[in-house]
Amino acid sequence: MKRVTILIIIHSFFANFAFCQSTSSSEKDKINTVLTEFMQCIETKDSVKMYNLFHKGPVTWVGVYAEVTQIQRQKKDSSALNYKISDYKTWFRNITSKVEPRREDFTNIQIIEDGNIASVTFDYSFWVNEKKGNWGKEFWHLIKESGEWKIASVIFSMELEMYKPEFEITNNANVEASNLVRKMANELLNVAKLPGLSIAIRKKNEIIFAEGFGYSDTKRKIPITSNTQFRAASTSKAIAVTGLAVMMQEGVIDIDAEVQKYVPSYPFKEYPITLKQLAGNISGMPHYLGSDKLENRFYVSTKDALTVFSHHKLLFKPQTKYSYSSAGFVLLSAAMEGASGINFLDYLQDKVFNPMGMKSTEPDMGKYRVMPNLTNYYEKKSDNYVVIKNPRDVSSIWAAGGFVTTPTDLVNMTKAYANGYLTNNTVKKMFQSQTLLSGEKTNVGIGWRIGADMEERNVIEHAGVTEGTRSIISYFPDDDIAISVITNTDWVSSIEETAHMLALPFLKKIKNSSKLSGNYRIKAKIMQKGKETEIKGKLDFEKGIGKITLANDIVYALIHVSENIYSLISNQGIYYLNIEIKGNNIIGGRATMYKTPMLEKPINIKPFFTFTSE
Template sequence: MPRALPIAPLLLLTSCCLMTSDARGQTTPQAELVKALAQLKQVTAAEVERGILNGFSIALVDDQRVVFSAGFGLADVKRKTPARADTIYRVGSISKLFNAVAVMQQVEGGRLDLDEPVQKFAGDFHIQSRFPDAGPITLRQLLSHRSGLIRESPVGGYFDDQQPTVGASVRSVADCALVNRPNTQTRYSNIGATLAGYAAQTVAGMAFDFYQRQHILGPLGMSDSSFAITPAVRRKLSNSYMRMANADGTFRHEASPLFELGTIPAGNLYASAEDLARFMSFIFAEGHTADGKLLLRAETLKEMCTPQLTGATNGFGLGFSVGRFGSFKAVSHGGAVYGFSSSFIALPGPKVGVIVLANEDIAMGPVSKLAEAALELLLQAKLGRAPVAKPAPVKLDAAALSAFAGEYESESYWAKLEVNGDKLRANIASQELDFTPLGPTKFRADGRFAHNGPVEFSRDASGQVTFTALGQKFSPAPSNPPPVPPAWRKFLGSYGPKFIPAIVSVRHGHLYVMTENMVDYRLTPLNRTTFAFSPGLYTDEHLVFNVDASGMARSVVLANMELKRN
């Protein structure tokens, strides 16, 4: 497991002064910044020591300046190459922010309209609908994930390593069907965001990556960033690592594959933390670049950072996720793509923000922890506001903890809880989490999958222990589950690419499927070979087994893509 590297880059800032003002118009003393960075040093050292992340980079932004940037751990484990402030990472769905800017530039130019049918601008897009009264799909819906589109396209989706064009990915949905009526449900869709970017590139008359270089990345001075792998990107690109699921429910840890996504606008950006800091300053400057050029009007950015669901105070704007960080409005996006995890959080009010980029897959827990700690410390340095006190852990004896141990199920997941010292160790649908007690029945969940996740235990009317976690209620799994139909035994196993297989298993009398090396989702039978996904990545979508004459499944259709049995 990698050890902490010297964190000297933090100390280089002791000669800097954060010349900003707090809410009363007073300048923040240099000592406050130095103190904050010393505390951040402890947080980053502990995270390197924990070992989930091999390497990561952080940038802190105060309006038009990067007040801190550095790398920690290793960008290349084998060669012992340290991560740096300018190390390049794949940033996953943070790409969607740049995609939205491209779309809105074309809206400002009169070549796109947010509320016209998207087919007007992308005439080769077609999809089937089982809703006869469904209205048209619009760019506004696509950018706010309310289009009703499927999550992934059959070509160019997350399971496809053949590197098709954006157009091929868009056209591949022609024989797919809408999951929901447009503008009725919020359902995250990578092909939806891609379709919006495809419309922008079509009316602009140039490939998406070229458009980004010419009209967004270039003007912002993001010289280390690209939507395509170039020789310059490769020289600074971090290696990346991921847990890959095995058919027996275990995982192996390997270097992740590197290929271009067919959904380029939705997730194919390569960038450094320092470059993303320039994009954040563009937000704080209300659409202006560092040299004063206007890329996007202030009123356009304001609309992008406003939840599009009428009356909502949080949710998706146009590209941005809108919520709260403490008492402040936050506009943000996370990213997770083959071996990389990332977080981008900007607070437009105090004009501060943080970028965290890591070279480990499915590592939202530690990335969120780093982002939260760094942003709290920056706010404290700038505004003199101490972070909101968090509940302190308490000590529960083994007997109290043992009352919660056991096996559970929720609508989507299975769970197994065991006593582990002064904590509970939880395995929720193949993700291990530590439940740290905060009181007799309240805990927090931490691990690679979550940070400070709320957990609360209670007893139902029959006296059985239940708990809530990950937004779902867990009840005891049946001690005598119903027998598994013999036909289902022929569905079990591994399907698709070895680096991102679909693993079908059975627990407590139910079928589950592991997707994207993340978690097992419970399946509900609709007929002999078609099963509905439970709430999660593929809410309202189906898994279909293709069987031979003996009933043995030879492939499954997941995310509208056929995955052959391994």
């Protein structure tokens, strides 16, 4: 139902270039504004503005203690009721009387309205002094009063974080691994000076780590949480091909067919193009070109979006080269639409988002309507990050880079490749490298890039970058572990290496036996702009953390991971650093940089940074 509503919005007012053409959109935007102002009032403690959000008559205010919390309450008082009745003024006076900063985060918001009455449901978490106090589900009823939406009832469940954490860590090994991930993430945030980032890690059917770092709004100091939405950028391609996998499995689409079978209106090119070639970036389709016919407007359909690039010639004969192409994925989405007879966005909602529990993934409409959970987008100017006030419209590239999402949603999506939703045969097709006519493998399957980490684990992944974001989803199929990392700026970075290092504490048994301790004079070799430079410096390390300081103001942070493995943290990411110690001397340190798609394993790539003690 959610996607149908979005389509109604798209076709009713964007076709006419005005939101006022859609009553439904306008009313939902107004209700979203009420939600946003409610959250803001808690932070600013503005009672006048808060009270103005409520209906003038009686307002229902009931909180229900959830199961685990109620059991703990009854241990102290067996007669304790599982609910409490209050009113919004009493509740808010309690907030304004306290010195500690408070905030409430709303996620997974769903609105139903008829222009007169409305029902709103969402997940919430309430924070005091940056610590989560309680969380649960909340239901509001609103009425239209003198043309404005007013809250008429609030009913919510409460689970106290101290009794039942929203994201439970299930064993001591996970506690240790989580602490290590936090150390690396916080150090990365500090060294790279990022506005914010979010990380989620899934193992089997559990989310074992999901946390935000830094701010979604640096000016107002609104922290990033696990529910903050980010631009997905090109990880949207992984989302799109997951929908394609379902179509393949259900016999809806033939990926070896030519494009015109499903998009007959698309102009024929010098050579025929298949859907499989589009999904593997070997079709000869161009990426973004200066000669694109991109207009400053909303594109109302996938066919409308084809007009941006349909006039271009192929860059080469299909299947003779690998060349990344977002245009190819837009064309692929049009073919998916033609094959299924269902709108591309609707299909993903029904076949991917709903089954995989991806409640925070949707088209990026932040340019046009209020999206309460969406982070600000930042760009770097000089040494400062500033908000992008007029972000690019991405309606022409939904499948290539047009979604917003959370790391939790992306790792949940990878469950489809392990839990039987996609058959083993389908998964094998998706993760099998495509081959050029020359016989050379590209190490790109159906959309997914095929690689490995520094310890030679198989990794299936896709990364992305666009204004206001850097993103990745990495899946370790042999361990059934997935990690996603997303930032709210287009950070020039080694995102693959960073994701692999952040996942490492959950991929191996942590051994805290570091032989490195003290201060060392080192001589190093570092690759800079394709040239190897010899340089001297020092390494200081104590109690699991340290830093390397080199000439030319080069500084790396160090964190011990396990045995002789350390994370080397720079402004471009986190790298796998192996340090060998003999006695009191460092006989070898090496860190490697790599990206996907990989033509060789990272372990065989020449390190970009090596050093020994003097």
